[in-house]
Amino acid sequence: MNLKYFKTALFMCMLYSIVAGQYNALDRSGFPGMANSSSSKYYPEVITGDTVRYTYLYEDHGNVSSFLTEYMRNNVWEFYSGSYYMYTNDGDPLIARNSLYINGAWKDLDQIHYYYDQNNRLEYSFYETWSDSLNTWESVSKTTYYYDESGNQNISITQRWDNGSLINSAMTTSTFDGMHRLTSYLTQFWNNGWTNGIIRNYSYFSTTDKLASYEYANWLNNEWRYLSRNTWEYDPQGILLNNTSYSWTSNTWKPSYKSTLNYNSQGAVVSVLTQKMVSDQWVDYSKVEYQHDLYGNSALGRYFLWSNGSWNSTSGKFSMFYNKSENSHSISGTVATATYQYITGINEYEGSGPNSFSLSQNYPNPFNPATNIPYSIKSAGNVKLTVFDALGKQIAVLLNEEKLPGSYTVNFNAAGIPSGIYFYTLECNGTILTRKMILLK
Numbered sequence: 001m002n003l004k005y006f007k008t009a010l011f012m013c014m015l016y017s018i019v020a021g022q023y024n025a026l027d028r029s030g031f032p033g034m035a036n037s038s039s040s041k042y043y044p045e046v047i048t049g050d051t052v053r054y055t056y057l058y059e060d061h062g063n064v065s066s067f068l069t070e071y072m073r074n075n076v077w078e079f080y081s082g083s084y085y086m087y088t089n090d091g092d093p094l095i096a097r098n099s100l101y102i103n104g105a106w107k108d109l110d111q112i113h114y115y116y117d118q119n120n121r122l123e124y125s126f127y128e129t130w131s132d133s134l135n136t137w138e139s140v141s142k143t144t145y146y147y148d149e150s151g152n153q154n155i156s157i158t159q160r161w162d163n164g165s166l167i168n169s170a171m172t173t174s175t176f177d178g179m180h181r182l183t184s185y186l187t188q189f190w191n192n193g194w195t196n197g198i199i200r201n202y203s204y205f206s207t208t209d210k211l212a213s214y215e216y217a218n219w220l221n222n223e224w225r226y227l228s229r230n231t232w233e234y235d236p237q238g239i240l241l242n243n244t245s246y247s248w249t250s251n252t253w254k255p256s257y258k259s260t261l262n263y264n265s266q267g268a269v270v271s272v273l274t275q276k277m278v279s280d281q282w283v284d285y286s287k288v289e290y291q292h293d294l295y296g297n298s299a300l301g302r303y304f305l306w307s308n309g310s311w312n313s314t315s316g317k318f319s320m321f322y323n324k325s326e327n328s329h330s331i332s333g334t335v336a337t338a339t340y341q342y343i344t345g346i347n348e349y350e351g352s353g354p355n356s357f358s359l360s361q362n363y364p365n366p367f368n369p370a371t372n373i374p375y376s377i378k379s380a381g382n383v384k385l386t387v388f389d390a391l392g393k394q395i396a397v398l399l400n401e402e403k404l405p406g407s408y409t410v411n412f413n414a415a416g417i418p419s420g421i422y423f424y425t426l427e428c429n430g431t432i433l434t435r436k437m438i439l440l441k
Contacts, residue, residue, distance in 0.1 A: 044056050047329050050333035053071075055438070057361070063091065083099070086363070094113070099440070121151075122145050141159060205234050212231065213229065228245065269325050287306075359433035361437075368441050372409050384428070385410055417439060420438075
């Protein structure tokens with residue numbers, strides 16, 4: 001792989017993500033799986049398709065700490081990419097870092113640093129790429145965020161570094177309704193002045209944050225050219241019923257595809273039927289059949305395509321649903337499986353003091369070759385900290401001694417241990433806690 005070309009392409013993708021809203025301060029800059037402090041929910045743990053597998057790890061407060069992508073090659077799962085995320089003491093995103101597995105080793109690719117003002121509002125972020133020749137991070141661009149009088153993040157300006165100076169690159173302008181819901185998102189690019197690029201428009205179902213419609217258009221020849229539209233319908237309880245996509249044809253929106261969700265009596269999705277519009281008639285196109293876990297989350301999905309008058313198992317892209325269809329995760333394959341982690345909402349970020357018994361997520365994670373494991377005990381006793389591999393084989397005993405009440409940190413050096421997913425277990429006074437960590441070499 002040409003790493004220089006890859007980094008150039010990555011910057012363009014990252015820039016597009018920034019201006020497209022993936023790194024919008026509205027959702028704390030696109031960090032995946034950030035926990036809602038007011039509720040307890042299920043979050044993806046491992047999502048597996050025919051040839052791709054996604055693994056998530058979470059920190060103490062339910063936010064994603066690392067995300068790993070693997071592909072199946074010659075019947076063996078091989079690393080492809082890894083991302084990990086760090087947060088401030090208040091739970092706000094601090095660093096998002098990406099790495100790629102190349103020629104048997106992990107190489108840092110890029111990262112975004114986030115900085116906040118005295119009101120804990122995102123003020124600016126720096127996008128950086130790793131330089132092998134300089135053996136350090138190089139700044140590529142800076143994004144500055146601005147707010148309206150209601151506190152909505154309504155403008156962001158991205159500037160790129162050019163010979164030590166910042167040059168305008170892209171600007172986004174957002175509008176909101178009275179409920180602080182995003183209603184439009186305009187992207188402009190710098191060309192001796194700001195020129196229109198992309199616009200997205202949003203509407204919502206009732207007084208919720210559930211999308212009712214979404215439109216996307218490009219600026220071409222001094223006018224907006226509509227490209228796509230989606231609409232969503234819900235029942236009175238806000239349960240998703242269907243999603244319809246449209247294409248812009250002859251100056252009007254024409255329906256293209258429609259997906260209808262079917263539920264069982266417990267509210268779990270049991271199937272999704274997708275139809276396409278042919279000669280003004282809906283005809284069957286594909287379907288996905290699901291099995292669910294005890295909590296209504298999609299545990300297994302099978303993709304079928306309608307062909308020659310029958311349903312045929314084949315590979316396709318579909319969604320695995322969880323939290324009663326409020327959330328979904330895309331995956332490709334003929335069959336997909338998923339496991340989830342139940343995370344309890346936490347209203348405040350509080351340190352694990354000496355009055356608690358806790359085992360925190362190791363940091364950094366993923367790591368190579370060393371990482372730190374914090375823990376706290378509330379009463380004196382023998383403390384044992386042990387590392388196991390994915391098969392349950394003991395790898396190392398990091399600690400096995402008497403400790404007084406308090407908070408501690410143990411360093412684990414994994415030099416000489418192969419890459420993989422490992423577990424570390426804390427035992428004290430008859431109580432056992434276990435967490436996962438990822439070693440990426």
